[in-house]
Amino acid sequence: MNGWLTPMLATHTDRRFSDENWIFERKLAGVRVLSIRDGWRPQLWSRSQRRIDDCFPEVVEALAELGGSRFIADGEIVAYDGSATSFYRLQSRLRHGGPAANSQAQVYYYLFDLLSLDGAEVTHQPLRERKRLLRKAFHYRDPLRYTEHRERDGEAYYRQACARGWEGLIAKRADSPYRAGPSGDWLKFKCVRGQEFVVGGFTDPQGSRLGFGALLIGYHDEGGRLRYAGKVGTGYDFATLRAMRDRMDAMTQADNPFADEVAEPTAHWIRPEMVIQVGFAEWTRDGRLRHPRFAGVRMDKPATQVVRETR
Structure with a gap:
């Protein structure tokens, strides 16, 4: 893939639903990151096109060891506070450009989509197929994690998410391609405002x-x-x-x-x-x-x- 592709973004909705044509993933409170590798060392890019490799060196090392030589993947880097993801705990990493001495926050990179694999663009493929390819494209062990999803029953999963103290869910149309920018094919179900x-x-x-x-x-x-x-x-x-x-x-x-x-x-x-x-x-x-x-x-x-x- 040539040039920068703006990440696909979810749109907020107050409507909760269940649908066999949609999948549902946990909404994470972290930093959205595109990981890119083209035969060399993997790179991490924020959605504002800022290079953030130095902030999360363990994630770069994991991608180099556990992924192939050419890929573009989409995901979220998070830290936990108990069972909840905490954007606040990532602040010292982002301020100091690495695992600062005063930050003991362990981070994890949850991959949820794939844009390119072995030099072939896959953004036109349906989401279910991209997730299947993503599952096979990496060996998953911490800090690299695959984002699991639930089929069909979004309403029950949403109730469980809120009971567990999660931020909410992301509902995604299962046959949707990957499109740059905000999209009605990805929707945010928020538990907290x-x-x-x-x-x-x-x-x-x-x-x-x-x-x-x-x-x-x-x-x-x-x-x-x-x-x-x-x-x-x-x-x-x-x-x-x-x-x-x-x-x-x-x-x-x-x-x-x-x-x-x-x-x-x-x-x-x-x-x-x-x-x-x-x-x-x-x-x-x-x-x-x-x-x-x-x-x-x-x-x-x-x-x-x-x-x-x-x-």
Whole structure:
């Protein structure tokens, strides 16, 4: 395959269903990664086209040992906090570019799709056939894992997923080809609310807190305007507060990047380029987040692609 292929992306839905023409996989909270090998050492690429081999050297070694000489595979690198995947536990890896001394998080690479094998493109093949090829293309042992799926019964599997504390499921049309970008052939069944947001500013810290008080966040509407969604003041540790403040100080600008007025007297505006993951209870009627909590900085999604997923 020549050139960059944007990963296929799932679309959010509030409809849960069972269908013999669909398969259902666990939704993982990690970093989306395309792994590419063309006769040389495997490479890891985020969906924002950032090379991240140095962040996960054990995954590169596993792909080199357990895969063939030519492939392009799609998957998610995750870390666990108990039985749940935790995007937050990946943060030090992404910040420091490797297994940092202060990070003991063990990671796993879950492969769920195959784009090319032995120099032949397979994106036009039905998903079930691509998964069959993927299963045979690698020898699976940690940190390399195959993403299992459930046939037909999405509703019962969704109830089990939520009871187990999972983020949710990804429903995929079984005969669908692999297409770049968002697709209605892949759907997200979420157990908890959460999505990416763009940081447009921050407030001053109060009391003994260092770094900043809260992040001012938003999303792009259909016209491409950045709409204000509220502020996120919880979920940070000391290292995150300090690192993010240093980064934001290099991104300052004079003007409010939001299309809405933001009534924050200590607001500092930044270029709307940083993307973060936020969990929250619900959207309010005036388009703000209720009980938002910071979950991590995302390196794998361009800010221009961040839109509101749930109503």
